[in-house]
Amino acid sequence: MKSQFLFATAYGAAAWASSGADEATQFTLTYGYPLVPFAHFSIPVLEGVSATNRFLHMKELATSSFKSVVRPNVDTLYSSAVLDMSLHDVVVDVPIVNDRYWVFPFYDAYGNNYANLGSVTNNKAGKYIVRYDADKKPGVHICGKKSSLLKCDKGVQGFINAPTPYGIIVVRYAVTDAAGDLQKIHALQKQTKMHTIMKSTTYSIATAPPLTMAMLNSSLSSDPATKIMQLTARIAPHNPPREISDLGRVDLMLKRAGIHQGGTYEQPRGVNLTAAYLASEAAMFNAPTKPGNNQVLSNGWSEISAAAQGDYGKNYEMRAYVAYFGYLALTAAQALYPSHSTGGHGPSTPHLGPKQAYVFTFPSKPPLEQYGFWSLTAYNAAQYLVPNALDRYALSDRSNITYADGSLVYGGRTSAGKDGSFELLVQPADVAPPRNWTSNWLPAPKGGGDLSLTLRFYAPSEQVHNGSWIYPVVRKIDAIVA
Missing domain, CATH: 1.10.10 (Arc Repressor Mutant, subunit A)
Known part of the structure; x- marks a missing residue:
């Protein structure tokens, strides 16, 4: 016994x-899990500039050949850098921007958007010091505020306390449809700089070694x-x-x-590592259905709750979910990424037959804050932009979309005071619609199949946030052909 x-x-x-x-x-x-897209994002940036703490400036908008991140937007030009504050603090120079949406978002090693400078937060141009100190509250701390006891040198606007020594910054400048606008952004990029300085903190717990390419891709x-x-x-x-x-x-x-x-x-x-991986993946995909992670909107739309988007705290399943579907998402104050479900039980995967289409019926123009904009972007099953003869990857408030009578929704002489319903057509790239639909046609993958459609709102208004603005009706129909 x-x-x-x-x-x-x-x-x-x-x-x-x-x-x-x-x-x-x-x-x-x-x-x-987010460390996989962190490495995937960081490697080409480091290859492009040969070091951490240096900006790699994107000169052209993303196309179907762009594979650095999944689900890229085609609304902004990026200036990206991999941050390493293991040995130094980093000084970021922010230029004067007064005619468009812009944001300097800071992400930790796990993809938390813990700080933002930009038009939404009305930040000033100048120098900002980014530092790692786990004892200090992460985020932006502006010099001169009564609530701040910061000692700032002349020309320094504030400090950004990072929760991890490794991280990412992806500056976004909105592109307008004005002639020569890319050149204007290139001029802003020349003023968007960073350099390292001596650390301003003696924090030494869990001191990190310098981030190297070998850490990200060797012997994996x-x-x-x-x-x-x-x-x-x-x-x-x-x-x-x-x-x-x-x-x-x-x-x-x-x-x-x-x-x-x-x-x-x-x-x-x-x-059993495989079983654990499958269980982790299932929990990740199920994360948006958990209470507090999702907000139901009108007409089958929903969005990630503000507390579960961009900066995730201890919500590691949502952090992994967003890293899988849209790595480096911004916080809800900066952008919203609502999703649509035909079944009404959370996001679903859109699918088109070879002769099918989706029609998005907008009841009105989406209301936005100053410099805000919106877009609908199509991706293939691999989450990359869809190749098509028009080189058109999104429709937006900067596109030449029209009302049913042929007048422009945005930018036309009669459009300023007009705000009615308009329709967007998502149809396979090899099934061209009649000419009266061409301006409102967003090409889907040739032959149909699974795709991904992302509606984005930058600098969204409170009506878009709380769902009081009515979201588009989405219908699947037979393809519209001549």
Whole structure:
């Protein structure tokens, strides 16, 4: 009896340890998932400028050949940089911008949009110092405010406290339809600079080594689950969670999952990594349906709740979900990304037969704040822009879309005071509609199939936020042909 009791006790302890490791592995796969798109984004930027803390300026709008990130917008030009504050602080120069939407969004290593400078927040041009100090509250801290005790040198507008030493900045300048506008943005990009200075803090806990290309792409497994664990082992020990209060729990879970401080991953005995990956993926895809993560709008539309978009706190499943579907999303104050479901139970995957189409019926022009704009963009099943003969990847308030009578919705002589219903047509690129639909036609993948349609609002008004503006009716119809 004694030997049987000891055997049962030992078996129970082993089962508990295995169960703990399984749970920790699933947690770590969810927690570390954003590090895969972080690496995928960072590598071409580092290749383009040969170092961290340098801007890579995009000179042309994204096309179907653009593969640096999934679901890119074609409304803005990007200026991107990989931030590394392990040894230095970073000074970012913000130019004077007074004629368009613009934003300098700062992301930590996990894709949290923890700070923004721009037209929505009415920030001034000048120098801003970005620094890593886990003891200080992350975000923008403006010099001279009564609530701020910052000691700022002349010319410094404020400090941006980062929650992790590694990160990303992707400056966005809205492109108008005015002639020569790209050249105007190129001039702004020349003034958009950064350089490093001596660290202003002595924070030393979990000091990070300099970020290198080898950390992001050397000897990574082709197995997606193993790759997540490897990148987590290399990056997470030096980059704490967004909510520093969760550091102890996160460290314990990562340790149980086989993440070692030395930057290596060792799969715990008895853990089924594939099963844990599938469970993590299922939880990620289910995240928007959880209470508090989603807001229901009109006509089958919904959007991620403001608290679950852009800056995720401890909501690691939503963080992974957005990293999968739209890495580097902005906070809701900057942009909204509503999705449509024909079933009314959260987002669904649009699908067109070879001779089918979607019609979006807008009841009116979307109301926006100053310099705000909107667009509807089509992507293929791989989440990249759809190749088409028109080189048209989106329709927007800067497009030559028309009302049913042929008059322009935006930009025409009679459009300023006119605000009626208009329709947009999403139809396969190899099925051209009649000429009266050409201006309102957004080409979908040739031959039909799965696609992704993203409606974006930058600088959205409160009516768009709270759903009091009626969202478009979406109908699937037979393709419109001549």
